[in-house]
Amino acid sequence: MLVILDFGSQYSELIARRIRETEVYSEVLSYRTTAEQLKQLNPQGIILSGGPNSVYDQGAPHCDPEIWNLGIPVLGVCYGMQLMVQQLGGQVERATRAEYGKASLLIDDPTDLLTNVEDGSTMWMSHGDSVTQMPAGFEVLAHTENTPSAAIADHQRKFYGVQFHPEVVHSIGGQALIRNFVYHICDCQPTWTTEAFIEEAVREVRAKVGDRRVLLALSGGVDSSTLAFLLNKAIGDKLTCMFIDQGFMRKGEPERLVKLFEEEFHIHVSYVNARDRFLAKVEGVTDPEVKRKRIGHEFIRVFEEESRRLGPFDYLAQGTLYPDVIESADTNVDPKTGERVAVKIKSHHNVGGLPKDLQFKLVEPLRKLFKDEVRKLGRSLGLPEEIVRRHPFPGPGLAIRILGEVTAEKLNILRDADYIVREEIRIRGMYHDFWQAFAVLLPVRSVGVMGDQRTYAYPIVLRCVSSEDGMTADWSRAPYDLLEAISNRIVNEVKGVNRVVYDITSKPPGTIEWE
Known part of the structure; x- marks a missing residue:
């Protein structure tokens, strides 16, 4: 078992999922979990998540300092690395230049944590603070153009820190790094099957x-x-x-x-x-x-x-x-x-x-x-x-895909529109190309024209997303001919609809469902 102490990162659960992909059980706990409580759980390793705070902010969340005396390997990710540095006597300050998005990881020590991680690999950065002085016993494993200490280690105590997010798919070699920590450093066995x-x-x-x-x-x-x-x-x-x-x-x-x-x-x-x-x-x-x-x-x-x-x-x-x-x-x-x-x-x-x-x-x-x-x-x-492989469907069903008040009329409209969406996707053999594909009914009306007559009807929002676990998602680049076929059928076959629009928002900042 590995434990992730959560400091409010949007990626904390993603860390847990990445660890489980190595067939090792992991669980997300509050950063307030004490060293004594951790001893009772007896984890093989601890990961400190990222978070929205700066370690030097008043009221910034800190973990129990006794964690450093447990003799358990620790990996700090982003905020977790900065907290490790601060609590062990190092220095963290506001960076001269913040670093967000992709950056090339230049490896100084290709062993241990960074085994099989290629030099120059793209890693996902999201930080405005940087380590300016490392604690005693630590050394630099890797750097980027803007971050001198992008990966650090105290090999003797098995404390490691990375300023990037190895858990996100944008980090090439991130899963290899996680596997190194899980198997080589924490000595876990693949029993989570x-x-x-x-x-x-x-x-x-x-x-x-x-x-x-x-x-x-x-x-x-x-x-x-x-x-x-x-x-x-x-x-x-x-x-x-x-x-x-x-x-x-x-x-x-x-x-x-x-x-x-x-x-x-x-x-x-x-x-x-x-x-x-x-x-x-x-x-x-x-x-x-x-x-x-x-x-x-x-x-x-x-x-x-x-x-x-x-x-x-x-x-x-x-x-x-x-x-x-x-x-x-x-x-x-x-x-x-x-x-x-x-x-x-x-x-x-x-x-x-x-x-x-x-x-x-x-x-x-x-x-x-x-x-x-x-x-x-x-x-x-x-x-x-x-x-x-059925697409996820929310417990409240179509009631939360109808924005605003739910009525029998709106339910009938949405059912027919949603059926067309799924049918057109299945006809093309594309059902499993999407994590979810569905229709949403908005509580507004717009002017249209059908058969030379004015219409005043509802719009349908088409929502198609790709995802691995639903925690994050990206809007799908659906083929134009598919979108055209769905739109034409809905406005022609579903009474009360005269417009179809496509949602191109990812999660975050949006959610997959509209409500």
Whole structure:
């Protein structure tokens, strides 16, 4: 196990994911985690993340200085390197010239941390401070044109620092550096495998649940479907899957889902039609956070009612993932200053939207996994590719792809438009070229002309992105003929739409979903 102490970097979870790609388990913890707590966890190594602060700022987040006496290898990344230098007696100052974006890494010592990292490799920089004096025992491993100490090391104590971000895809050789730290410096073994996870998860679920019954909130996506297969393996007929049709699903999906699980997977699904109930709950609601929370609360209420009808259940299983938890969490708030290092981006219906008087105990075996890890898990459990590689779909469904108030009319418009998007992509064999591809309905109208007559109708936003884990994403450079075909079909076939636009915003600064 490796631990990442989070100082508020947007890349902290990406560091964890990169480590897991080496088949070693990693976990993100608050920078306030004490040395004593770390001793109890017994990690093989510690990574200090980047962050938005300067180490010399008043109230800047610091780690427990006793960490340096644990005898555990430490890698500081960006802010983490600067903090290491400061706490060990070095000097950090505002750089004469800030460094953002790509820079060539000029290697002075090609051994140890930088083994197999080519001299001149491109690395991703994002810093305004630099190390001006290193602590005793440290030496320079690499530099850039603007940064004399781009990589440093105290080989004896196994303390390392890099001013760049090896975890991002823009850093060529970054994964090689991470592997060097994980295997050669921390001496880890590749035990974080899908098979090992299944064995551990099954054991933990059985120990937690015992002979009691579990109700699974099934949506048909890769997360809940993988969870259904995992729980079926662990507890068999003690599992009951329930699909709540809240009216916010895509065209034809509720019917197809029930048929697939019942007839092909032989896993029984209890179908509940609650469309009118959910639509009434979001009537008049325009705030996306309120919308998410109301949908989340209503999900639980329906489950509670239906569970009493089907028989008592002690546990509710959910396909909550690690990014859901991270994005929903109000983490790293200094109790003394109130300073927030990492902020809540949005509430996920299965995390931030749960009511305080929840009647179930939760079973969430996937909450430490990233999306790509869930896909691997699904394949190992025998889930078909059409579900394993299905585009992510938010829990609140189309309700958060309709900006502003949700109405039955808008849902019908968006369903038809979204169906055309997916159909055109599948026709061209391009479905798996995108992480997500979908339509969004805006709460505005614009003037158009059809058949020599004036129209005043809604615009549809087409959103296609590429990503590896959903934590960051780039807009997809979709072929013009695809965009043209989608646009022509939507304005001609979907009543109430006269304009199609394309979203070319990456994450960050935007999010993948609009709400």
